[in-house]
Amino acid sequence: MSCTGDMHPWSLPSESCDSDHYRTLYRSMTAIPISVLEHTAQWTSEKAAEIQERFIRGEVNALSCSTTFELGVDVGELQAVVLRNMPPTTANYVQRAGRAGRRADSAALVLTYAQRRSHDLTRFHRPEKMVAGEVRAPRIPLDNERIDRRHAHSVALSAFFRYWFAVNGSLWSTAGDFFLPDDHGAIPATLVGQFLTPVPPEITQSLRNVLPTSVQDAIGVDSEAWVADLVDLLDKTRSEFQQDIDIYHRKRKEAFDAGKDGLVSRYGRILNNVTSRPLIGMLANRNVLPKYGFPVDTVELRLSFANSGAASELELSRDLTAAIYEYAPGAEVVAGGKLWQSAGVYRMPDRDLE
Secondary structure (H helix, E strand, O other): OOOOOOOOOOOOOOHHHOOOHHHHHHHHOOOOOOOEEEEOOOEOHHHHHHHHHHHHHOOOOEEEEOHHHHOOOOOOOOOEEEEOOOOOOHHHHHHHHOOOOOOOOOOOEEEEOOOOOHHHHHHHHOOHHHHOOOOOOOOOOOOOHHHHHHHHHHHHHHHHHHHHHHHHOOOOOEHHHHHOOOOOOOOHHHHHHHHOOOOOHHHHHHHHHHOOHHHHHHHOOOOOHHHHHHHHHHHHHHHHHHHHHHHHHHHHHHHHHOOOHHHHHHHHHHHHHHHOOEHHHHHHHOOOOOOOOOOOOEEEOOOOOOOOHHHHHEOOEEEHHHHHHHOOOOOEEEEOOEEEEOOOOOOOOOOOOO
């Protein structure tokens, strides 16, 4: 209504004499379908590797990635990288933008969206500070007691696994193998305390070699006090795991008594998914072992109750500071191409709410 110009008829120039670059591209290029998948730490390692291979083969031509794609991933020549916000530092920008154009004979596009917040807008007005800024030398605090305690657990458990494999060839790769009774009624997880009483000298020496003196004193390497914490954590994890198994067995029996064959089959599949969960991933999510990103306290959104095949391929865990609102009852998160809604707070066995 406020335009004061005049309208004139316009016709599309013929393709042979059209001087507009973008119109020419639009009219001459062959459109291809876009297949997009997520590539995040929420997938199991097997599923993430499968998605990466499909991307390399061209079956998937766009990946929506978390920051886990920054390091240790080489998928060859990428044509474009799109960043949905301004990375926190130059090092992050270099890692993310560097996914594209890694071959000498290729050109690449890196597009960064600046959100309306102070950090993004500051770098938007002075992009050279991000693109060509200083990269600080990496720094890892070696005296974080909670992280170092989990490394002590990893040293002890690796020695425990090696010992039992050498003695009788035992391999416990899944949660069910480790936390449920074997054919002889023994529960492997309960053998850890026996193995560490007393702590084998080579384990104590390894801890002295890798842990700072301040941490050794704090967790009690010489007094072997750290063993009680590890055994207690394993016992709590086993109790939670057994509670899950008991719930599904009860539900399956109730479905069988009610003649609901479909539910019987469904609970059977869920039981199989729960018991076949990779042991290392479960121990990391229960704060027994260290994991990627050095989270101090992690919280898991349990998907074992979900009636979805994707539930068995996802491991949803967050640092406590993020989980306190992202996983609160009623909150929703997107993972594996699906929308998941938190249904409630898991009741810990023998730990009723006050």
